[in-house]
Amino acid sequence: MAITREEVEHIAELAKLYLTEEEKEKMQRQLSAILDYFAMLQEIDTSLIPPTATVLPLRNVMREDTPAPSFDRDKILANAPQKVEGYVKVKVVLE
């Protein structure tokens, strides 16, 4: 199942990845191979199998609505590249 060059570029853009021309070609080949592999799975008749959202036997895991103290702000901001007056500061983002 061939994936086009444009699709590779689109996916890269969504993932915020900047690919060189060689990388795009490589991705095109590899992604196509992966899709081919999944195409094999598509051949299996799953019409009688309900869609599965999870393989875990767990259901209805919920907590009560009880607030608890949050983390110390200094700790929260420790990984921020830049901070200003308690805010995380980033380069301007387009609206």
Place this chain on the structure above:
Amino acid sequence: MEYEAVIGMEVHVQLLTKSKMFCSCSAETFGAEPNTLVCPVCLGMPGTLPVINRKAVEYTIMTGLALNCQIAEFAKFDRKNYFYPDLPKGYQISQYDLPLCFNGWLDIEVDGQIRRIRIRRVHLEEDTAKLFHFGDYTLIDFNRAGVPLMEIVSEPDIRSPEEARQYLIKLRTILRYLGVSTADMEKGAMRCEANVSLRPKGSSELGTRVEIKNINSFRFVKQALEYEIERQKRLLEQGKKVEQITVGWDEEKGTTVIQRTKEYAHDYRYFPEPDLPPLVISREWVERIKASLPELPDAKSERFQSQYGLSPSEARTITVEKEAADFFEACVSLYPNPRKLFHWITGEIFRLLGETGSTFDSLKFSPESFIKLINLVDKGTINQNTAKSILREMFSTGEDPEKIVEKKGLALIADEAALIKVIEEVLEANPDALERYLGGKESTFGFFMGQVMKATGGRADPNLASKLLREKLAQLKNR
């Protein structure tokens, strides 16, 4: 050609839970210092596990029931992937194909006509961080990230900007009755987006739709839609095509402005949230929630019509706000004249609230003290106008009406001796008028009454004063 607008609404509502959707950080973020209500879970740190807030699920089911929805037996959460600094995780936990509630409806009234707006779905997700844009940088406050957010999506059944406004007002009323949200648009607790397209009137096809974001008041909903409908109409009349775009409402310019082009749904690459096991919603749970629902505005309005003899529009007026309806009922239980109370409440109290931009829940006086005031008028202690000015004072200070009357000496003078004294003084001070009256010009009576009222600052009991004045004049005439 005549065109018809086809409008669908997406409304996001912050739920009034104490804690966030998937962690125990406080959800009361309004006014909090930036980044003080944040933890590794709502920040999406590796190795953390979100856990669903049961209350948020219940609030969503409550809303679904109030909007006549079916409640899912099986629901799950999904990841909606996109990169933007308001999302610390790189995805938003939302619901994609299996929302908690679906296929409901909401009746609104426009120009005396009931219009049924179908509700496509009500689902639960998490709010994003708040961004503050400056010249060349952006500041982020993650407090809001992870606050429970409910999304209510209508079918494109709305046909005019006024219907859209009524839809939002009705939705807000219901959410407030349920107590699931403050639904305060100005504070961002209720945010609205509208999809609008035009088609030739009578056609059943859908035109290209434009999405309007950033509508944060009831007034702007109408203005933004009116503007957008007009813009699309002009394009179509010029034989041009409407492009599928996203616009924002710029309230300063009073126009819509283009934002980014619409992303395709699959760009979000939704997939089931692996960290959250699905929900199996038992019918017993739904029944329990249903039993806990308060009386809703439509039901209350109908009951007020049959129980208190209000007209449909009167009943609606008094039930738009639950607090107003509760106040009215509390008053009726103390003073069984619903019509009179309706006029006092929707006339005088609504006026005072409107003047000060405040709401019923901030009212400083109780139904008991309001009824005391009405009783003072009935007993003839004060007249209607005095009552209105006392109400104004009660409204600003919360003081007891009887105390205000006493303190300010506002009671009507019903003391015969005191009134006779005033009458004698008035007659003495106006010998010419008295002569004319005694000479047969009986219309001078009104002049004397006016003077008596003036001398008493309007506080003379009018019936008694008139009777006494008549008696006094008769005495003088017969002498």
